[in-house]
Every structure is written in structure tokens, then in C-alpha cells.
Amino acid sequence: MNIGEIARRAGVSRSTVSYALSGKRPVSDDTRRKIQQVVDELGYRPSASARALANGRTSTIGLVFPPAGNHYTGMQLDFIGSVVEAAATYDYDVLLSPSGVDSDRSFQRLLGERRVDGAILMEIRLEDDRAEHLATLDFPSVAIGRTARPEGSWWVGLDHTALVQRCVHHLADLGHRRVAFVNRPEQLLRAGYESAHRGLDGFTKAAAERGLTVRTYCCGDDAASGQTCLERILHDDPATTALVTLNEAALGGLYRGLAEAGRHVPRDFSVTGVVAGRWAETVTPQLTAADVPAAEMGRLAVDLLVERLDHPDAPPRHHLLVPPISLRASTGPAGTTPIADAGPDTTP
Amino acid sequence: MNIGEIARRAGVSRSTVSYALSGKRPVSDDTRRKIQQVVDELGYRPSASARALANGRTSTIGLVFPPAGNHYTGMQLDFIGSVVEAAATYDYDVLLSPSGVDSDRSFQRLLGERRVDGAILMEIRLEDDRAEHLATLDFPSVAIGRTARPEGSWWVGLDHTALVQRCVHHLADLGHRRVAFVNRPEQLLRAGYESAHRGLDGFTKAAAERGLTVRTYCCGDDAASGQTCLERILHDDPATTALVTLNEAALGGLYRGLAEAGRHVPRDFSVTGVVAGRWAETVTPQLTAADVPAAEMGRLAVDLLVERLDHPDAPPRHHLLVPPISLRASTGPAGTTPIADAGPDTTP
DNA sequence: TCGGGGAATCGAACCGGTTCGATCTAGGAG
DNA sequence: CTCCTAGATCGAACCGGTTCGATTCCCCGA
Known part of the structure; x- marks a missing residue:
């Protein structure tokens, strides 16, 4: 069930199988067909760990979100859902990381152990040690939210x-x-x-x-x-x-x-x-x-992160959203309540 | 920043560093101290990919949840949060997997590419192809919910x-x-x-x-x-x-x-x-x-999954929860509404 | 007919860990 | 004083992919 087994059954070398599957070098039609047949037969899929080790990319992004101690809001659910969905379209998986009081532990797992290629930060603070930490490490990340001095960093925020x-x-x-x-x-x-x-x-x-x-x-x-x-x-x-x-x-x-x-x-x-x-x-x-627009923000954050991952030297980008007020039914003209200091021009 | 570098600086072999860090073989106090010092100095953390490749375990569990097409409910958010939190206490990370219409693609990533050691399934159906699929593969998984014939499988459900x-x-x-x-x-x-x-x-x-x-x-x-x-x-x-x-x-x-x-x-x-x-x-x-009790269910699901991962031959377990009704303020005695077919014993 | 060049393929090294067996040393028992 | 054992350490193989350089083969032009 590994690439060597495929190679053996197809009567070729491991490297040829690799090239046939990745297309990074030309492979003759006959060989490619033969390999594809064996692959389909055995339902072979390359190991994500091995691939990650070999080419240094995990195809995973980390989503750093607040711990359950704070109550979750519906907004956060929409962020998570849209981030996962958007990431999937780019063939990225999403690893959830609770950033608690000991944000270090979680961070160490994500970054130190190189589990993810990049990260999206939720629940940004004006002075955000996590964001600063990532910035000093030059680690690819996008914040959902805007710190006090967002210049030079990647983010998507709401005004x-x-x-x-x-x-x-x-x-x-x-x-x-x-x-x-x-x-x-x-x-x-x-x-x-x-x-x-x-x-x-x-x-x-x-x-x-x-x-x-x-x-x-x-x-x-x-x-x-x-x-x-x-x-x-x-x-x-x-x-x-x-x-x-x-x-x-x-x-x-x-x-x-x-x-x-x-x-x-x-x-x-x-x-x-x-x-x-x-x-x-x-x-x-x-x-x-x-x-x-939580769903849109999640999607935009993934778009930015993928762009940053694909172009490591790209200049920082961001989106500042200012959605309009939706007029529904909970506001109306100030009336004359018993104790209100209503203006002089009320009708008699 | 890899184990070889640590070994070189500590003046020992790579295997000694590995044993010193894992404790799987005795290492002299002097050597251990020296290694630890170098590790701390450089902030070294072993690569998750390499480790996963070597010992065949990713320390990650997959959380298969419904796609955003369905609106999310607050309950699901609580599940996700509690699963992530519980997993963290066992040193597991959580990988989110949207199981859409093409559940195959997502499943192939999780299982075929061996990204996760086990999986937790949300939004179970009575006849659930995902659950069956996992069962036939004998892949360690726990369902949040109960299929039509749950015998022999692992789950935590609500009655x-x-x-x-x-x-x-x-x-x-x-x-x-x-x-x-x-x-x-x-x-x-x-x-x-x-x-x-x-x-x-x-x-x-x-x-x-x-x-x-x-x-x-x-x-x-x-x-x-x-x-x-x-x-x-x-x-x-x-x-x-x-x-x-x-x-x-x-x-x-x-x-x-x-x-x-x-x-x-x-x-x-x-x-x-x-x-x-x-x-x-x-x-x-x-x-x-x-x-x-969404949070409790998430936690229980992780407990079961970890148990299953630690003891591959353990007999299936499950939890069927029947939380009590909380009496609040939305129910009361049936009154005599204009059109109601009230019983004969109404007061005059 | 011979040489050059490109396509197809192979072998080996590498990514960064873990783990097995072997070697070396020191200490205790006989 | 010798032998045995346990502790400490090392080297090499392995996990399963990717990638580089080298080799083979064939076709074409000179």
C-alpha cells in the first residue's frame, strides 16, 4: 500500500510512479496507464505524513480560536464553517487550535512541530501577543480582526x-x-x-x-x-x-x-x-x-492566506469591511415615554 | 533545527537525543542535562510530520462535520468546541473535515492519506454510509449519534x-x-x-x-x-x-x-x-x-475515541444520554382558547 | 554512418524523526 | 582475577514519499 508496492506491481521504479502521479516529469502514456491501473486497483493514496516530510509542506492551515471558557457566539461558528469550506477548495485541511491562557502550548504544537503551513487568528486583541509572535517569526498568518497597528500585516477586519x-x-x-x-x-x-x-x-x-x-x-x-x-x-x-x-x-x-x-x-x-x-x-x-458578514470574512481570510503561502514575498494585503445597516424592525422614532426628555416639537 | 543538529551540539548521536527526549531507554543524567540545555537554547521541537511518518501515528483526530450548506446550529458549535478542548487534554489535535455531498473526497484525504488516527462523526443518519464505511475498514471512530443498528460500534448519543x-x-x-x-x-x-x-x-x-x-x-x-x-x-x-x-x-x-x-x-x-x-x-x-448536553457529549466522544485508540481490541462502548427536562417558562396548563375543544370540566 | 539531443526511466540521496541490535564500559559476584 | 550483567551510547535501517543527476534508448540531421 505504499509507493514501492505500486512500483513493483507496475514493473517500474518508485520515482517513475512519483512522476507519473505528480506530472512533474514526462512519463510515457503506456507507463502512466499501467501505473494508474495499479493505483486504482489498490486504491492507493500517498501518505500525507511522508509527503509533508519530503516537501516541507503539510497542506494544512491552523485556525486559532478562543477556548470554550468564553461562550461561543454564532458568529464564530460561521467563521469556522466558512474557513473550512474555503480551505477545502484550495485543498487545504484545517487544524483547530484552542488558544487558551497557555497559548504557548498550543502555539508550540502548531508552529514548533510544523503541523501547519499557515494560520488564521480569530478574536484579535488590540495588543495581540499571538499576532506579534507570528509576525516576528515571519510565519504566514492572517488575522480575522485588526490590531492597534496593523500596518505591514495581513488581516481581514470589520470597521x-x-x-x-x-x-x-x-x-x-x-x-x-x-x-x-x-x-x-x-x-x-x-x-x-x-x-x-x-x-x-x-x-x-x-x-x-x-x-x-x-x-x-x-x-x-x-x-x-x-x-x-x-x-x-x-x-x-x-x-x-x-x-x-x-x-x-x-x-x-x-x-x-x-x-x-x-x-x-x-x-x-x-x-x-x-x-x-x-x-x-x-x-x-x-x-x-x-x-x-462572517462567512465572507472567513473566505477572504483563507484567500489571503493562500496568496501569502503561494507568494512568500507578496506585500501585505487586507480587507476592511463596512457592511451596511440592515433596517429591520427594532428601531423607531423616539416616542414620548413618561420620563423622557422629549423635544419641544411633539404633537399635542 | 533538527535532531541531528541537537545531537551535534550536544556531542552525542541522534539516537541518544531521541531516547533522552522520549525516555524510552535510560540515558545518564549528565547526557540528559546537556541535551536538554541545547534543546532549550535552540527552542527545538521535533517535527510532527517526521514523527508521524516514523511511528505511524499522527496524534490528530478528524472531526467530520456537516457542510455549511446546512445552516449550523448552536449545538454543533458546542460539539466542536468541546471536542477540541477534550482532545487537547489527551495531546491530540483536531482536523476538521466537511463531509459534503462528495463525502468521498474528504474521506479520502482523512483516511486514504492517513492524516488522522481516528475520527468523530457528527450529524449521524440512521443508514449512514460514512459510519458503515469506517466500520468495514475497522477504522477507529466514534459517532455522535446512533445509527439504526448501532450494535458493535462506538457512539455517544441522545435518546x-x-x-x-x-x-x-x-x-x-x-x-x-x-x-x-x-x-x-x-x-x-x-x-x-x-x-x-x-x-x-x-x-x-x-x-x-x-x-x-x-x-x-x-x-x-x-x-x-x-x-x-x-x-x-x-x-x-x-x-x-x-x-x-x-x-x-x-x-x-x-x-x-x-x-x-x-x-x-x-x-x-x-x-x-x-x-x-x-x-x-x-x-x-x-x-x-x-x-x-452538547459539551458533555463532545467530551465523551473524545474519551471513547482515545480509549479505542489506546486499546485497539477493546469491546465497543457507548453512552446513551437522557437529560432531564428543564422546567422553564414556556409551558402551562391548556387554557380555554376560543376555538379549543376544551373538556367538559371547565369552570363556568 | 556517426554524433547530438531529447524523452523516458532508474538509482540514490534526502526529509527528520524512531528503534533495533551491537558495542563499550564499569561494577558486583564467584 | 575472571566472568557476567546491566547501563549508556552508537550506527544503521526504516517509515514513505520527492527530487536530482545519471543512464539508456531512439530519432534526426550532418
């Missing part, structure tokens, strides 16, 4: 700042004056998660531009946290009439909190944010949001 | 029949007489998906036992489908007062359909089913459901 700004402007245009921001969990913010930071920046900036009264909150990645977060929002400022969130997993809890507080969406309260489209549609009313 | 039966009994105990079943998409049912079939069986059986009037539906794996499915249910029999579902992704849509039809959950309509706990909590009111 969270701009997206959240748009959300705020959208709310301001509707007349909302008191708006809350529901961010990812505090520990992620402290860890420097890119989306949490840039989203917050965008919120703060846009709120200042429009002169809004705002409060910002961190919120755990689950429904229960979302609910308590909403309770806090209304407790801190009952006149709040809208919120912007990055927190997909808390969304259901935010809605529940609103329902239990008797605030009808979108009549009494508007909700918007940055969320994968598929999840924005599961809540009622459907969320008006900037849809994260 | 969908029993779980759905419990859901039905729960509803019947609450007085519901007209109940609908919302299954996975029709194409999956036709393809023979285990959960869809066994769940349906359980539903039909329990409904017959309790003499309920029932209808069964297939429903796409997304919110929009859930909504239209619910519209059909109420159109076909407006007196329906409860439903049982296996379809996690449609849940949000089902709720929306109920809301738009003016049916309040759980006062006018009860909803229950088999859904991963985390997702059951994102809807309002929170879903009373048999919580799929």
Missing part, C-alpha cells in the same frame, strides 16, 4: 468604529437622546478585544458629535447577563430610549429585560447594534443591525 | 425518542390535546437524520398513548421558516395549543409566529422540545426543554 457610529447616528436621526451601549464582557474589554474597544470608541465619538446623553455597559456573553444588564440600564437612567450592542449572545436577554420592564420594541425603546445577520433575525422584533 | 416522549407527556399532563411537532428540515428527514427520525417516532408513539390529536411538520433551519411553519400550524388547526420542536434554529421564528398570531406563551400556547440549554434561555419566555 467596528464606523459601524457603531452609524448605529448611533441612526438612533440620533430617529430622535433618541439617551442611549446606552452594551459591550462585550468586561474581561474581554480589559484583555483588549478589538471589537469591544473600537466599538466603544465609535459609540463615544458619535454620541459626542450628536450631543447625546449616554452610558456604557459591559455585559456577559449570555442571556441572563443581558437581562440584568438591561435592568441596570433602566435603573441608572429610566429615560433611556435606545441601546446599541455588540453582544450577540446577550441579545435575547436584553429583549427579555425590555419585555419585563414593559417597554415595547420599537415603540418605547429602540435596539440596534452589530450582529451576524442570521442571529439578528431570530429575535422578535427582528433586529436592525449592521450584519457581520 | 431522542425518550426525550420527545417526555415532552409530549409533559404537555398531555398539562391538559393539551392538540399538539404539533416541528421537525428538522424535510431534506434532512428524508436523508435519514437520526434525531429527526427518532424524535418523530417518540412523538407519534407518545401521542398515540395519550390519545392526542397531532400534526407533524418539517421546518427549515432558520427563523423565517419557523415563522411560516407556525402560520401553517395555526392555519391547519387553529385549536392547536402546544408544540414540540427539535429545531433549535427555527425557535425564534416559532415564537415570532405565535406573537403575531396573538397567542401568548405560555397562557394560550405551550412550547417545548429538545434544544441546547444555552439557546433555550435566549428566548422569552425561556423554553422548557430537554437540554442537549
Whole structure:
């Protein structure tokens, strides 16, 4: 079942079999046919390990993703799926690597033991030691996300700042004056998660531009946290009439909190944010949001990585995506809620 | 940066380095220290490919999961995460393999090219060609799910029949007489998906036992489908007062359909089913459901696979899980809805 | 008729580890 | 003092491919 066996049965040398299969040198038609016949008969397939050892490439890419400790979001699933699928079209396999607190161990396996030709990093932080490490090693990698200084590196990211700004402007245009921001969990913010930071920046900036009264909150990645977060929002400022969130997993809890507080969406309260489209549609009313094109981002990341692998000296490339806000049903004009500081121009 | 280089710098032979690192033969303390020092200095790590070639094991397991064409459900994400995490504790890496329509291509890569030592199969069908294929090859694998005849194979599954039966009994105990079943998409049912079939069986059986009037539906794996499915249910029999579902992704849509039809959950309509706990909590009111212990199942699958890899002659083992129903807030006693065929013992 | 050149094939080395058998040495028993 | 054994180390073969240089053979032009 190895190349020597094929060679023996076909009555040729091992190298001829190799050339016949790879096409890297001409082989006569007769010989090729004979070899192909034997190969088909025995269902021979060359060993990936041997091939990897011989030509120094594993045809595998590593996908470094967050450990299960953090709750997974639907977005991440879409990333993984699309990365695997895109990699398959290039004949690459995908090796999953959880990058936990001891990111070293996992990294050592991937890089030190040369299990993969390149890597895709998820859940990027503004100051990302993993990304820096890979950069100093000049190891082919593409980040899904953008560090604080992304110059000279390969990445595909979302312009969270701009997206959240748009959300705020959208709310301001509707007349909302008191708006809350529901961010990812505090520990992620402290860890420097890119989306949490840039989203917050965008919120703060846009709120200042429009002169809004705002409060910002961190919120755990689950429904229960979302609910308590909403309770806090209304407790801190009952006149709040809208919120912007990055927190997909808390969304259901935010809605529940609103329902239990008797605030009808979108009549009494508007909700918007940055969320994968598929999840924005599961809540009622459907969320008006900037849809994260997770599948596209995964595909683009693989495209970039393959390009980098094929052309080691190619200059760095990146994609910064700014998907439009999908208008669904969760935002509406700021109404005259009992405690709201409504403008003077309300109808009598 | 290879073992020869280490040997040279440490002034010993390559085999001594190998033995020093693996501990498979005694090495003097002096020599071991010297070698370790050189290794640390150079940050040497043995090449995975070379090692795999030499000892015939890749320290990698394959995770065969459904292609992105089907929408992913949250459950699958939990499986993937827990499998990766559990595998890491055994020092195994996880290679993702999309098993699409041309499952052959992907399988050939995994098995033919010997990229993995064993495999875990997700999304099992009652008649599963992949599982059969692996069984005839005697390739170490564990299924997450149970085929029609699981005897003699390794798997960890959920007793969908029993779980759905419990859901039905729960509803019947609450007085519901007209109940609908919302299954996975029709194409999956036709393809023979285990959960869809066994769940349906359980539903039909329990409904017959309790003499309920029932209808069964297939429903796409997304919110929009859930909504239209619910519209059909109420159109076909407006007196329906409860439903049982296996379809996690449609849940949000089902709720929306109920809301738009003016049916309040759980006062006018009860909803229950088999859904991963985390997702059951994102809807309002929170879903009373048999919580799929996806993380535990992933871990168990890895445990079984590792056992099988370590003891090639061990007799087949499996785990059939029957998690309890978590009572949350989506079910209640059957009320007297306008069109309901309520029993004679209603209060005046 | 002879030489040159290209196509087809072969043998051997190499990738970077593991492992078997052999050699060498030192220490303890007889 | 000799013999035996166990511990430490080495060299070589092997895993299963790829690839380089050399060889053979045939056809064509001079």
C-alpha cells in the first residue's frame, strides 16, 4: 500500500510512479496507464505524513480560536464553517487550535512541530501577543480582526468604529437622546478585544458629535447577563430610549429585560447594534443591525492566506469591511415615554 | 533545527537525543542535562510530520462535520468546541473535515492519506454510509449519534425518542390535546437524520398513548421558516395549543409566529422540545426543554475515541444520554382558547 | 554512418524523526 | 582475577514519499 508496492506491481521504479502521479516529469502514456491501473486497483493514496516530510509542506492551515471558557457566539461558528469550506477548495485541511491562557502550548504544537503551513487568528486583541509572535517569526498568518497597528500585516477586519457610529447616528436621526451601549464582557474589554474597544470608541465619538446623553455597559456573553444588564440600564437612567450592542449572545436577554420592564420594541425603546445577520433575525422584533458578514470574512481570510503561502514575498494585503445597516424592525422614532426628555416639537 | 543538529551540539548521536527526549531507554543524567540545555537554547521541537511518518501515528483526530450548506446550529458549535478542548487534554489535535455531498473526497484525504488516527462523526443518519464505511475498514471512530443498528460500534448519543416522549407527556399532563411537532428540515428527514427520525417516532408513539390529536411538520433551519411553519400550524388547526420542536434554529421564528398570531406563551400556547440549554434561555419566555448536553457529549466522544485508540481490541462502548427536562417558562396548563375543544370540566 | 539531443526511466540521496541490535564500559559476584 | 550483567551510547535501517543527476534508448540531421 505504499509507493514501492505500486512500483513493483507496475514493473517500474518508485520515482517513475512519483512522476507519473505528480506530472512533474514526462512519463510515457503506456507507463502512466499501467501505473494508474495499479493505483486504482489498490486504491492507493500517498501518505500525507511522508509527503509533508519530503516537501516541507503539510497542506494544512491552523485556525486559532478562543477556548470554550468564553461562550461561543454564532458568529464564530460561521467563521469556522466558512474557513473550512474555503480551505477545502484550495485543498487545504484545517487544524483547530484552542488558544487558551497557555497559548504557548498550543502555539508550540502548531508552529514548533510544523503541523501547519499557515494560520488564521480569530478574536484579535488590540495588543495581540499571538499576532506579534507570528509576525516576528515571519510565519504566514492572517488575522480575522485588526490590531492597534496593523500596518505591514495581513488581516481581514470589520470597521467596528464606523459601524457603531452609524448605529448611533441612526438612533440620533430617529430622535433618541439617551442611549446606552452594551459591550462585550468586561474581561474581554480589559484583555483588549478589538471589537469591544473600537466599538466603544465609535459609540463615544458619535454620541459626542450628536450631543447625546449616554452610558456604557459591559455585559456577559449570555442571556441572563443581558437581562440584568438591561435592568441596570433602566435603573441608572429610566429615560433611556435606545441601546446599541455588540453582544450577540446577550441579545435575547436584553429583549427579555425590555419585555419585563414593559417597554415595547420599537415603540418605547429602540435596539440596534452589530450582529451576524442570521442571529439578528431570530429575535422578535427582528433586529436592525449592521450584519457581520462572517462567512465572507472567513473566505477572504483563507484567500489571503493562500496568496501569502503561494507568494512568500507578496506585500501585505487586507480587507476592511463596512457592511451596511440592515433596517429591520427594532428601531423607531423616539416616542414620548413618561420620563423622557422629549423635544419641544411633539404633537399635542 | 533538527535532531541531528541537537545531537551535534550536544556531542552525542541522534539516537541518544531521541531516547533522552522520549525516555524510552535510560540515558545518564549528565547526557540528559546537556541535551536538554541545547534543546532549550535552540527552542527545538521535533517535527510532527517526521514523527508521524516514523511511528505511524499522527496524534490528530478528524472531526467530520456537516457542510455549511446546512445552516449550523448552536449545538454543533458546542460539539466542536468541546471536542477540541477534550482532545487537547489527551495531546491530540483536531482536523476538521466537511463531509459534503462528495463525502468521498474528504474521506479520502482523512483516511486514504492517513492524516488522522481516528475520527468523530457528527450529524449521524440512521443508514449512514460514512459510519458503515469506517466500520468495514475497522477504522477507529466514534459517532455522535446512533445509527439504526448501532450494535458493535462506538457512539455517544441522545435518546431522542425518550426525550420527545417526555415532552409530549409533559404537555398531555398539562391538559393539551392538540399538539404539533416541528421537525428538522424535510431534506434532512428524508436523508435519514437520526434525531429527526427518532424524535418523530417518540412523538407519534407518545401521542398515540395519550390519545392526542397531532400534526407533524418539517421546518427549515432558520427563523423565517419557523415563522411560516407556525402560520401553517395555526392555519391547519387553529385549536392547536402546544408544540414540540427539535429545531433549535427555527425557535425564534416559532415564537415570532405565535406573537403575531396573538397567542401568548405560555397562557394560550405551550412550547417545548429538545434544544441546547444555552439557546433555550435566549428566548422569552425561556423554553422548557430537554437540554442537549452538547459539551458533555463532545467530551465523551473524545474519551471513547482515545480509549479505542489506546486499546485497539477493546469491546465497543457507548453512552446513551437522557437529560432531564428543564422546567422553564414556556409551558402551562391548556387554557380555554376560543376555538379549543376544551373538556367538559371547565369552570363556568 | 556517426554524433547530438531529447524523452523516458532508474538509482540514490534526502526529509527528520524512531528503534533495533551491537558495542563499550564499569561494577558486583564467584 | 575472571566472568557476567546491566547501563549508556552508537550506527544503521526504516517509515514513505520527492527530487536530482545519471543512464539508456531512439530519432534526426550532418
